[in-house]
Amino acid sequence: MHDVIIVGARCAGAATALLLARRGVRVLLVDRAAFPSDTVSTHLLHPTGVARLRSWGLLDPLLAGGCPPIDSISFRAGEDLVLRGAPYACDGIALSLAPRRTVLDAMLVEAAGAAGAEVREGASFQRVVWEGGRVVGAEFGGRSAFVERAALVVGADGRHSAVARQVGARVIRDAGTFGCQFYGYWQGLPDVGTQIFVGGGQAVLAYPTHGGDHLVLVGWPHARFAEAKQDIDRHFLAAVAASAPGVAEYLTADARSGPISGSGDLGNYIRESAGPGWVLVGDAATAKDPVTAQGIGDAFAQAQSLADRLPAALAAGPQAVDVATAAHAADRERDSATAFETTLTFAMGGNSAALLPVLRKIESRPDLISMFYGIYAGQVTMEEFVAAVG
Ligand SMILES: Cc1cc2nc3c(=O)[nH]c(=O)nc-3n(C[C@H](O)[C@H](O)[C@H](O)COP(=O)(O)OP(=O)(O)OC[C@H]3O[C@@H](n4cnc5c(N)ncnc54)[C@H](O)[C@@H]3O)c2cc1C
CATH class of the missing domain: 3.30.70 (Alpha-Beta Plaits)
Incomplete structure (x- = not known):
């Protein structure tokens, strides 16, 4: 018996497994892929995500493995606008990274395994197991078929989440593809x-x-x-x-x-992401156009939020688990609402013409240029930036 089964072992699933296993939770992490494995992603990670990797002890190994630090950004728009600055700092880190997913995801899976999670690769999730109106396990096929029981099934299986389909998670906001x-x-x-x-x-x-x-x-x-x-x-x-x-x-x-x-499969949506015995994280829960490059950092943030809540809830029983996952989902929705809308605006190509005169005012202000980049990272709202520019 595992406490938690996690379906999908990339930046959402493997990070959740790592953090839970480190807290003594018995985790089964399953993916149909075998790692290292690539996926379609341009894998830019803002300082918010880099800071999380540091707090998990994974930044130094990533840098030591040859992932080049990125400490400057240049932004050119229109005929002659050029902004040069640094990424907007998070927890003292003003660094972006672009780790290949073959490296980043494999590192997270390995760290989860080292922390005590059981990792099964090459196994494809088929369906959840219901009992008394709640999810109590999951059935897998692939190289070997198996059924496992757990107090919670986590769907970290990406945009076309089969876990979301199985539990009937509704799309509560479908904002389209741009x-x-x-x-x-x-x-x-x-x-x-x-x-x-x-x-x-x-x-x-x-x-x-x-x-x-x-x-x-x-x-x-x-x-x-x-x-x-x-x-x-x-x-x-x-x-x-x-x-x-x-x-x-x-x-x-x-x-x-x-x-x-x-x-071109870049739809923007938010799914209902918690229910009795199940929760969704990463793209399974919500996804945005990569114009703001927030998907990986968001997955990390969700992994952290869930891992901070679950261990105590697991010890207290199924109802406490459902309360914890519902609170996690509500916080995620509230915390990411502005970034979701900002991403939509950028994805629709909005703001560009209106922004140019504002950006011209900051050409010689590296502090405000960094703040502008902070909008892409979801750290600063457009309103805060425009107010700071004056
Ligand atoms: C073109 C493009 C560019 C992007 N650029 C960026 C960027 O620059 N920066 C950024 O932060 N984000 C970017 N993103 C978004 C980012 O890639 C995603 O947000 C991120 O990969 C989501 O991670 P995840 O772990 O939730 O899901 P995924 O990375 O999709 O992983 C899901 C995992 O679940 C497994 N799985 C699925 N179904 C099953 C099943 N039935 N059984 C077992 N396993 C299963 C898959 O094998 C996979 O390993 C980009 C996305 C795209 C498409």
């Missing part, structure tokens, strides 16, 4: 931090990741997804050449480290 993103990796770009180029109906970003690679990404409105996908190399390289010629010159075939990946 963007699509494509990205690839190239060697040899100079490390000048995160570069952002916005304008002409697209955004181009470049930042360093492991092994001398830079991730270069292009974001378009979703209407361009189908057409771009047909001939992605041509569309991608043309977009970078138009918005960021200084980056485009490095994107040669020889310097390329792999294929261009991407997704």
